[in-house]
Amino acid sequence: MIDRTDEYHPEGEEHAGSLLDINLTDVLQVLSVNNKTCTLFLKKGDEKGEIYLKNGKIVDAKVGTISGESALFYLLDWEGADFYIGTSVEENVSVRIDKDIHSLILDWIEYSETHKEKEAIKEKPETKEKMTVEVEAVPDDTIEFLKRLEADGLIKAVNNAS
DSSP, X not given: XXXXXXXXXXXXXXXXXXXXXXOHHHHHHHHHHTTOOEEEEEEETTEEEEEEEETTEEEEEEETTEETHHXXXXXXXXXXXXXXXXXXXXXXXXXXXXXXXXXXXXXXXXXHHHHHHHHHHHHOOOOHXXXXXXXXTSXXXXXXXXXXXXXXXXXXXXXXXX
């Protein structure tokens, strides 16, 4: 990726902004609808990324050593990044993305939701000790009720039905 530090913060340019003001998906959809050929430069902290469009179609994305859809999805998660819309695309940009903008956004939403679910599962691993403590915390009257159900054969009937 070419370092274009001066293009990330152009002075007085109307085609620069912050993703605090607008979503990246909205920016990409506007560029797509208008059949733009451009490079969208993004900067968040020390990280820089680029999204390449030719005739309104996203053809590639890069951030660090990542490219293609993986890079695009990573960049779509950047909130508050600064962006600048360059007026051209390098000649040697490879076409690594071959989907329309709407399919890419839907794929990104699905990817994000799946990723969030996996993170939630990782954040709350239930340990055997914790589950044992919770079982031991069952009130005595509940235990007595369960014992009566078991004695009447109701719990076994429920277990066999499932």
